[in-house]
Amino acid sequence: MILDLDIGNTLSKWRLKDAESSEIRSRGAVWTREEWRPGADIPDLDVVEAVRISSVARAAVLEETVALLRRRVRHVHVAHSTQEALGVVNGYEEPGRLGVDRWMGALAGYHLAGGCCAVDCGSAITIDFVLPGGQHLGGFIIPGLRLMKESLKLGTRNVAIDPESEADELLEPGRRTVDAVNHGIYMAAVSAINRIYSEVCDQEGVALPMLLTGGDARVVSRGVQVPHAVWPDMVYGGLEACFPMTLAERAGKMSGAPRVPEPVALEKIRAGLAFSMLL
Numbered sequence: 001m002i003l004d005l006d007i008g009n010t011l012s013k014w015r016l017k018d019a020e021s022s023e024i025r026s027r028g029a030v031w032t033r034e035e036w037r038p039g040a041d042i043p044d045l046d047v048v049e050a051v052r053i054s055s056v057a058r059a060a061v062l063e064e065t066v067a068l069l070r071r072r073v074r075h076v077h078v079a080h081s082t083q084e085a086l087g088v089v090n091g092y093e094e095p096g097r098l099g100v101d102r103w104m105g106a107l108a109g110y111h112l113a114g115g116c117c118a119v120d121c122g123s124a125i126t127i128d129f130v131l132p133g134g135q136h137l138g139g140f141i142i143p144g145l146r147l148m149k150e151s152l153k154l155g156t157r158n159v160a161i162d163p164e165s166e167a168d169e170l171l172e173p174g175r176r177t178v179d180a181v182n183h184g185i186y187m188a189a190v191s192a193i194n195r196i197y198s199e200v201c202d203q204e205g206v207a208l209p210m211l212l213t214g215g216d217a218r219v220v221s222r223g224v225q226v227p228h229a230v231w232p233d234m235v236y237g238g239l240e241a242c243f244p245m246t247l248a249e250r251a252g253k254m255s256g257a258p259r260v261p262e263p264v265a266l267e268k269i270r271a272g273l274a275f276s277m278l279l
């Protein structure tokens with residue numbers, strides 16, 4: 001079995017992948033603050049022959065995790081943001097400073113779709129752009145839905161956006177604090193994504209397919225007007241592409257990769273932008 005780990009600021013996600021069949025056998029998540037202890041919600045390491053890790057948590061969390069895993073598992077691969085990988089050139093002045101989850105997402109997106117806009121809706125919402133030739137432009141970082149809510153400190157901490165609520169509902173003015181906050185941050189997130197996408201496509205003269213991942217991807221997806229696909233395993237896709245192990249991976253396949261969304265024509269994106277400027 002291959003253990004894939006995506007350690008974010010909020011949740012540490014894992015999945016077990018069968019090295020022979022390439023099937024995903026199980027998956028789970030624990031709070032990043034908590035200690036890693038095989039047992040409870042952590043897979044049994046006895047069946048694991050290799051681990052691939054993407055981590056943006058504190059260095060100590062990664063060090064401890066790697067130390068623990070190295071004692072039990074033969075192959076431990078840790079992903080790093082580099083200047084170039086798999087045909088993508090990192091757009092950061094200091095490539096190593098780009099969050100490795102963003103780098104994995106950008107690589108997976110490029111591997112799947114060529115040029116793309118990769119959006120990760122986790123603790124932070126990150127919006128990264130890769131051009132068709134492989135140049136990563138850099139990106140945008142805004143607080144995630146939960147962080148935005150917490151920053152308001154309005155005692156609404158535990159009131160999550162109802163994942164069943166319709167986007168239309170979330171776009172109405174709230175008539176209670178809870179709704180005003182939820183609708184406000186939702187609007188902030190989705191309008192930022194829509195606008196940033198249009199601005200960058202306009203500047204670069206190319207309509208890019210958009211891919212969405214992260215804990216809030218599904219709820220954010222409903223308010224994003226740009227054609228896009230939700231890809232929960234996008235960060236894992238980067239790990240698969242960087243450290244291919246199974247036959248399918250060596251053939252370039254990434255588990256759970258969606259169909260590439262067809263972007264709208266650049267003229268339409270530009271017309272939408274021009275229209276919003278008139279309002």
Ligand SMILES: Nc1ncnc2c1ncn2[C@@H]1O[C@H](COP(=O)(O)OP(=O)(O)O)[C@@H](O)[C@H]1O
Nearest residue numbers: 008009010011121122123124145146214215216
């Ligand atoms: N069941 C859940 N538990 C925790 N967070 C959730 C859950 N469902 C959605 N979320 C949202 O997902 C975010 C965490 O998403 P994730 O992509 O795992 O973040 P990160 O990679 O930063 O750890 C939380 O900040 C929260 O807004």
Ligand SMILES: CC(C)(COP(=O)(O)O)[C@@H](O)C(=O)NCCC(=O)O
Nearest residue numbers: 008009056097098099101122123124
């Ligand atoms: C921007 C992030 C905090 C997002 O982390 P996440 O929401 O996935 O936990 C992470 O990618 C990070 O720590 N990046 C380093 C700074 C940068 O990418 O510029």
Ligand SMILES: [K+]
Nearest residue numbers: 120122124126
């Ligand atoms: K993120």
